[in-house]
Amino acid sequence: MAERVRIVDVASLAGVSTATVSRALSAPETVGPATRKKVMEAVRTTGYRINSAARDLRQRRARSILILAPNLSNTFFSRIFAAIQEEAGAVGLTVQISDSRIGRDKLVSLGYDGRADGIVLLDGNIDPEVVNGWNLPLVQLSEWNESYDAPRLVFDNPAAARLAVDHLADLGHRALLHVSGPAENVLAETRRAGFLEAAAARAVSAEVFDGDFTLAAGAEAARRWAGLAERPTGVFCASDECALGFISECGRLGVSVPRDVSVIGFDDIDFADHFLPALTTIRQPREEMGRQAARMIVAMLEGQGAAAGATGAPIAPELVVRGTTLPACPAAARSEAAAEG
Template structure:
């Protein structure tokens, strides 16, 4: 920094202001300092700055399932928001959420000297009774239970499931079947509970829940079972990939969508508009979830009060996989 100051003919304090992005430097002076930095190959020493400021400009992310569409979209938004705020990311993927796994992930992140952590684990395993999160470090939890004192950011799962179920009932279907996600998933639980609540409030029968594992294969297997039931005219499926499997099963059985079955998915994956027929679904705003989580964490790092729980709204996207129920032939 002293070499840069001598080359640019300014004080070391001015070089420091430029290196730290301060705006109280004359534009011509700033240009002269930047030119001197380039000539000398100067790069600000992030470790030294961290020692002086107490900030490392780094965020840790602990998450499951890098193959999940929603998780990857959320992570992408977190990364974009972090980059815009001048933070880097240290990613720790996990295969399970045991106490030792989560504690180990925090230990590894401490080696990276992060300013805060975002936890993207949506299973029942992440429960305050089982997982003790370390104190003294800003934390935001994404898509999990509300049992933590940390800020929690989540999609409004109940709103989405309500929209899906009401849409099918409003089309004249006597009831709506449901293919749920795994039992250990908080998201699946909230969607399942909202579906059941709507049926009960509307006085509709509540069919047996069919449980899948988020994959198209499980949707296909359960769809084969559903296709044998002529009373099943409408189904709300907990994600788009399982809905695709259900549609294939009905096609193989010689039954058509939506003439024989109206179907609503959840997520609005990019391919949903190109299913045949195009899939009616609930759109999640994974970008909003990631951005909100990162902003909440930065606010914590900067000493602001935790924001509590934030629910990102969903919306119903109506396409061709749902239709008014045809009258029964007598």
């Protein structure tokens, strides 16, 4: 618990001014070689470490970015956080995380408290007045809101839904079900709309159950699905967790995936590939998304704001075919025919 050593301690030991110490540390080339050596020597013997808080106050910046997400314990976010932290850390930025559901007043303060230079926002459901009131560089990631006056990095959800529908239709499934996310969520909305549109394009019947992306919602959907007179044979879930919940509940109901029903998830979380059977899903490149968002914020901080911050093309989806989808089976076709007859 040694006393904190300050720049004046270094200065007096080296016999120079604090200005010189400061320069020797941050711009060594502006200081004479002999002076520089004395200073460095003093830094070493005192064990001096700069106090970032003081420097940041003086320079009126925080050297920190804030990640705001609606649910920190959601496994979908973990890799995104890690990627942002890695990219930001590489250029000397600290990263803070906060739950975005902390109350309007606290949220408003975040933009003014001098603790963050920029924000990566993963929540599209914050009051636009609050978001647009922050006068800080901001990028929207994954979720977004048309009313936010900020660039965004989004996944191509409609194209992803199309990929899922086409895959099921190509396998011969004629009746499809979509288990959606929460109604007021952009991701859920765009996936649902994409599903409906693609199903219409393929002239395939389409039904939608409401859900909320969770394992529990998937299980609930499976029970509802099982109760249907005519069960759709192809199910597209709005998240992997939901799909896994659906499949797992099917197991309890004595229904086999993919023999009795094909299921597609969304995200390609780590478990997707290790589930039994391995989950067919839509891959979202989460690390890449986090990394890109971090780079956008960094570019904006460096003043290349408008240009670099412009909203680019959405991230392209990729269908990963694994073990939970199969061609529509004869049995299903038969029962369908029987039901129709």
